[in-house]
Amino acid sequence: MTALLFESYYLGQRTLRRFYRVPANPISVVLYPLIQLFVFSQLFKDIVQLPGFGGGTSYLAYLAPGQITFTVFFAVSWSGGNLLVDYRNGYLDKLRVTPINRYSILIGELVPLFVECVIMAGAILVLSVLLGASIATGLPGAVAVLVLGGLFGVAWAGTSFVPALLTKNEQATGTLSILFFPVAFMSTAFVPPALMPDWLRVVNDWNPITFVIEAMRALMTTGFDWPAIGKALIAIAALGAVLHGATLWAFKRLTN
Amino acid sequence: MPGVSTPVVDVDELVKVYPGGTRAVDGISFSVAAGTFLGFLGPNGAGKTTTIRILATLLRPTSGTARVAGLDVIADASAVRRKVGFAMQTVAIDQLSTGRENLELIGRLHRVPASDLRVRVDELLALMGLADVAGRLAGTYSGGMRRRLDLASALVHRPEVLFLDEPTEGLDPQSRSALWEELERINRTGTTMILTTHYMEEADRLCERLAIIDVGRIVVEGSPAELKRSVGADSVELRLIPNEGPGDGLAASQDEAARLLADLVPVAAIERTSAGVRLAVPDAERAIPGLMRRLDSGGVHIEGLSMASPSLDDVFLRHTGKRIRPEEADRPIDLGWST
Numbered sequence: 001m002t003a004l005l006f007e008s009y010y011l012g013q014r015t016l017r018r019f020y021r022v023p024a025n026p027i028s029v030v031l032y033p034l035i036q037l038f039v040f041s042q043l044f045k046d047i048v049q050l051p052g053f054g055g056g057t058s059y060l061a062y063l064a065p066g067q068i069t070f071t072v073f074f075a076v077s078w079s080g081g082n083l084l085v086d087y088r089n090g091y092l093d094k095l096r097v098t099p100i101n102r103y104s105i106l107i108g109e110l111v112p113l114f115v116e117c118v119i120m121a122g123a124i125l126v127l128s129v130l131l132g133a134s135i136a137t138g139l140p141g142a143v144a145v146l147v148l149g150g151l152f153g154v155a156w157a158g159t160s161f162v163p164a165l166l167t168k169n170e171q172a173t174g175t176l177s178i179l180f181f182p183v184a185f186m187s188t189a190f191v192p193p194a195l196m197p198d199w200l201r202v203v204n205d206w207n208p209i210t211f212v213i214e215a216m217r218a219l220m221t222t223g224f225d226w227p228a229i230g231k232a233l234i235a236i237a238a239l240g241a242v243l244h245g246a247t248l249w250a251f252k253r254l255t256n
Numbered sequence: 257m258p259g260v261s262t263p264v265v266d267v268d269e270l271v272k273v274y275p276g277g278t279r280a281v282d283g284i285s286f287s288v289a290a291g292t293f294l295g296f297l298g299p300n301g302a303g304k305t306t307t308i309r310i311l312a313t314l315l316r317p318t319s320g321t322a323r324v325a326g327l328d329v330i331a332d333a334s335a336v337r338r339k340v341g342f343a344m345q346t347v348a349i350d351q352l353s354t355g356r357e358n359l360e361l362i363g364r365l366h367r368v369p370a371s372d373l374r375v376r377v378d379e380l381l382a383l384m385g386l387a388d389v390a391g392r393l394a395g396t397y398s399g400g401m402r403r404r405l406d407l408a409s410a411l412v413h414r415p416e417v418l419f420l421d422e423p424t425e426g427l428d429p430q431s432r433s434a435l436w437e438e439l440e441r442i443n444r445t446g447t448t449m450i451l452t453t454h455y456m457e458e459a460d461r462l463c464e465r466l467a468i469i470d471v472g473r474i475v476v477e478g479s480p481a482e483l484k485r486s487v488g489a490d491s492v493e494l495r496l497i498p499n500e501g502p503g504d505g506l507a508a509s510q511d512e513a514a515r516l517l518a519d520l521v522p523v524a525a526i527e528r529t530s531a532g533v534r535l536a537v538p539d540a541e542r543a544i545p546g547l548m549r550r551l552d553s554g555g556v557h558i559e560g561l562s563m564a565s566p567s568l569d570d571v572f573l574r575h576t577g578k579r580i581r582p583e584e585a586d587r588p589i590d591l592g593w594s595t
Binding site: 018 | 335337342345347349350353357362364367
């Protein structure tokens, strides 16, 4: 276990360098969520007047958690490609001839993803506040939202890593991970369940992303809703177990 | 090889069949004594890379056993990794890390103690002539510098055995000979070296022992000199100054040379050429001084001399019936799913 942490720490340093030393990466990671939130908030400004919202709520505060999960989806969709670059240029083999745990390599890849997700979520929160939203739980709640966003990104990473490891092709990785996007639309990211058709409401009830969004939403609009936060963490853990199990399987398959 | 010491690499009946049926390695056995510089010479696709990847624990053999530093490459893979270094065919360095960062990361993953690591990294950077650019991103390095950085990263943990897969592939002649010197120096410190190459010159220059490998099998093994001697004699060609006087001066000189050299032990055969004679001798370099003395004292004058030895290409031709061709497609494009 200490070995895993030690190895992941140094491998994570490298993957972070790879991220921030290309200026386009940090720039787009900050700019993209800003643009997305700004456009969405303008588009749907009056949607809260619909009966299902129960009026009153600031759509900005309501929208932020959905926007965060959406940006996380984007960050994840391009994350698997990095592993392929290492695979193709032989760096993955170079790491594999060192006496390290194979899973450290994957954890190392998740470090910059976590950071990206937190930065993107942070950008959304800052802009929301600037545009007039208030966060019901204040700074501690904002930190909790960022952590939930980052953890969700790490768990969700499998939707990009598995296609990458199976297809060994960057383009296919991108196109396949997009197939997971509709899962976000089938959640309460943009509208409350009351406005959904019946079948979608059923899907939504079982959608792990909804649990993550609802916990964030409570933090934004009402307060520390511990049962909701607990459900969100369970949903993230379950997603992570399934997706990372598949990732590990695909990784072993690639490297045997 | 001296059979006294236990071999540092011991391979028995190694077979690798890839999914899809390609039999890349087809029953290879060999052993290597500590400190040896062994080369696998063969065309692309002969099974050299597959063999070396199995020894470096990157690939599982289909059958057979391989032990490195006394450890089984499958059962004790992790322990083997501590003892070996592997410089791969493609240079694998992180371009967005500096030269120093590249070496430090690999050193840490090999658990080189922090106090030792700094010294070791400085030492390697100096050795490879990279000290001045240690703080620059590796992506800005030239091809030769990348190779040297890659080689350095295989040495951070002072491996007992160093595997080199086509180490000078794609280098210009100058960088190539600089790298050869480097490899010889590393070998002199006691590191066992196992190299694959399809460059005859490289095998000849570096390796004290060669295994010629073709379609997954070792076809012949020995020192470069032994192998070359086994395919035939050296030849010495003499251009003679024709005798003065009546008749065919050249023919007279040739006859005289043949008479003088007939009883000389090293000369195995002699034939006329358009300008002199050609001699077949077992070892041209040693034979020439004696030949010169004999002809000189007999009054036959030489205008010029050239000698030729069988090359490793001749060895390869003899044992496989074909020449080592350079580039050939190595592996099919991987489209995923199928494997």
